[in-house]
Amino acid sequence: MALRKKKRSEEWESHMVETPTVGDRIVDVIVYTLCALVAFCSVIPMWHVLMSSVSDGKTLLAHEGLVILPVGGFTLDGFKLIFKNASVIRGFTNSIVYTVGSTGLGFLLATVTGYALSRQSKLKPIVTMLIMFTMLFSGGMVPTYMVVKSLGWVGTPWALIVPGCTNAMFMIMMMNSFNGVPREMYEAATIDGAGHWRTMFQVALPQAMNLGYVIILNSVVAQWNSWLPASIYVPNKKSLWPLQLWIQQITADNANFLNSANPNYSRYLIQFAVIVAATAPIVIAFPFFQDKLEKGVIAGGIKG
Amino acid sequence: MSTADAAKAERLSDPKYKKSWAFDFKKNWALYIMFVPVLVYEIVLHYIPMFGIIMAFEDYNVIDGYFGSPWVGFKHFIDLFTGEQFMTALRNTVCIALIKCTIGFFPSIIFAFLLSLLHHKGFKRTVQTFSYLPNFVAAVVVASLVMQFLAKDGPLTLLLSKFGLENQNWLANNKIPVFWIIYLLMGVWQSVGWGSIMYVAAISQVSGDLHEAAAIDGATRLQRLFKITLPNIMPMIIMMLVLNVGLSFSTGFDSILLLYMPSTYNVADTVYTYTYRMAFGGGTTNYSLSAASGLFQSVVGTALLILSNSLSRKLSSTSLF
Structure with a gap:
């Protein structure tokens, strides 16, 4: 019984998706953007560190701001150093x-x-x-x-x-x-x-x-x-x-x-x-x- | 049947004997053995330290120990409350705790609501997974990230300078409330996703029939959010808020040890960090003063927790203990 109820409400939700009003569309855009922003902010600092770790040391030191892709060419020098340390x-x-x-x-x-x-x-x-x-x-x-x-x-x-x-x-x-x-x-x-x-x-x-x-x-x-x-x-x-x-x-x-x-x-x-x-x-x-x-x-x- | 056996049988069937420790021990001796490790653990590592609090009332030194050190009564507490350093730390603790349980409390709830408005299951799951990650990053790493991002040429500093804010090492800024905001945002970044789990679970338990009926009556999704979902999970929000307040004074200050520096003690020092520094911070150590400061925090924290717990029981008939 509970299962059937759930299914019915899901059908209802999918019905709602098919006929959204303009207001619903605006809400959707805002909600999806905000959620994507939260996801982005959650991972970007770690991504920055990951990309920094495979960058070239000297270029990185001079680099300002976010490191989205390795700067100064891809190297594994950092990892080589820590495994020797x-x-x-x-x-x-x-x-x-x-x-x-x-x-x-x-x-x-x-x-x-x-x-x-x-x-x-x-x-x-x-x-x-x-x-x-x-x-x-x-x-x-x-x-x-x-x-x-x-x-x-x-x-x-x-x-x-x-x-x-x-x-x-x-x-x-x-x-x-x-x-x-x-x-x-x-x-x-x-x-x-x-x-x-x-x-x-x-x-x-x-x-x-x-x-x-x-x-x-x-x-x-x-x-x-x-x-x-x-x-x-x-x-x-x-x-x-x-x-x-x-x-x-x-x-x-x-x-x-x-x-x-x-x-x-x-x-x-x-x-x-x-x-x-x-x-x-x-x-x-x-x-x-x-x-x-x-x-x-x-x-x-x-x-x- | 001999008289001895009869006496034994009578004793065994005596209801008083059945309630006695001796009977219970004979029946459940294996359980008693199972309790031994935890009793040793709790007594040695939790209850003896509680007894050790008496050092806050002594001029404790390691050689004389608890019983030999001179008794000084409330001297250390008087020192604390007349000293500028501790009073600053106390003010900072109260302010950071207040910020944490007011502004810092809502992001998780808002995020849970946003998640509940997503239709696309895969997108929702991805967003959730990403948002959980900061919770599993070590405190030391988070502190290192904060230092990098807010350094003079760090990514966030550069972003802020686009809005007209001066280019600087933000962690070295000792004006109110810069450090408090940094600490708040750091906490929010770490916990917004993980903290939303409880709310997401609560929202998903709100009956679908209610939504359906409201939708048929022409309620928009936002109206349903505020008129159905929110009232339904309100008891839980109140419970979480009250418990957050209860824990706010005693937990969550350890990361400050990784972020503050002598030049920012006036805004970043808290009772917890003061307690740590007096005992393990290098330089001169004053174990008794540290113990006094720690005891003060424990007592206030416990009082707050008991108070908030009984409040929670009254308000939403749920409680932690």
């Missing part, structure tokens, strides 16, 4: 380690907690309250730093992997997700003699993965893009810097680029190349996961 490569591998470690640990924690919260026990309301309260109030930057420091994690990768690996939102989302698995599944698993651990991983989790993937994707993006924890916990250990801190450093260095005598102009391209290299994986992968992430926003927004 040991610290950028190191930043890349660090970022991968932090992202994988933090997401893996965080998802495991969110899964186990979410499952336990979805079952009835006397501890459940207490833990729920403890978790919810962290959404409201936090100790703040310095007291957290002191705890991480007394754990001996400052200046080690642990400070970047463990403290931010999960959050209240993820755990509550997993709880909701486990609550959404039909009760019969749990009952059948119990009758077949499966304990809680087996029920969670083998029976419930595969069914709860709809939101699970959303959590993993969100976590991967957030960890890959994160820079603040690194600037707090490993500011002086360049060997532990994630890629994002290198981007910040290289951008700052580029501002003083001309001060150096006899500059190597290809080095000017590094900033653009490293931005492209750091952003491309997410931007290329994004359209494949767009639907899942959209659903996550809606699921997370409606009563977390």
